[in-house]
Amino acid sequence: MKIELIEGDITQLAVDAIVNAANASLLGGGGVDGAIHRAAGPALLDYCRGLGGCATGDAKLSPGFDLPARYVIHAVGPVWHGGGRDEAGLLASCYRRALELAEREGLESIAFPMISCGIYGYPHEAAAKIAIGALCEPRPNGSLKRVVLVAFSAQMHALLERVLVDASGKR
Ligand code: AR6
Numbered sequence: 217m218k219i220e221l222i223e224g225d226i227t228q229l230a231v232d233a234i235v236n237a238a239n240a241s242l243l244g245g246g247g248v249d250g251a252i253h254r255a256a257g258p259a260l261l262d263y264c265r266g267l268g269g270c271a272t273g274d275a276k277l278s279p280g281f282d283l284p285a286r287y288v289i290h291a292v293g294p295v296w297h298g299g300g301r302d303e304a305g306l307l308a309s310c311y312r313r314a315l316e317l318a319e320r321e322g323l324e325s326i327a328f329p330m331i332s333c334g335i336y337g338y339p340h341e342a343a344a345k346i347a348i349g350a351l352c353e354p355r356p357n358g359s360l361k362r363v364v365l366v367a368f369s370a371q372m373h374a375l376l377e378r379v380l381v382d383a384s385g386k387r
Contacts, residue, residue, distance in 0.1 A: 227255035230284040232323035238290040257282040273309035293332030311350035325362035
């Protein structure tokens, strides 16, 4: 699977699902979570109240309501505590679980933000390697045809481009 890099606002993307960098309550917050709830409208929060939260490293699906995307997959990334609390395993798990949910629904396109790279403080280069590693894992017979990784700054876009080139050199 080829990963597509985009610099911009994930809430604007007309893909089957956008992934949210949520917290365990699934009741909204700042960063990309706040932007997704604003763009989706209040029905998203009402729906999320019924989901009963989500464990770190896991993900849950909701409709996209007023978003151009049909679904939101709410993934809960780890807070960075220095690396000794299985942050890397939990972060990779978010990407894998979101892909699994998308494929269970038969979705063809999905866009991810850089989970844990804002308020949760994950070091960007380490997170980029984990994200790209997880998104490049083979998924035989999966439905997804388009996997997009969204950078919210030119700096993040340049970092992702570099990590992606390094990763493809190793395959
Ligand atoms: N489109 C794409 N990427 C974005 C957007 C956007 N509109 N807005 C921010 N980013 P963060 P976290 C990038 O902080 O670190 C919330 O309060 C941002 O630049 O949104 O996983 C939740 O409720 C960064 O690279 O998520 C949790 O409590 C990346 O998205 C907590 O923050 C993730 O930054 C989760 O923290």
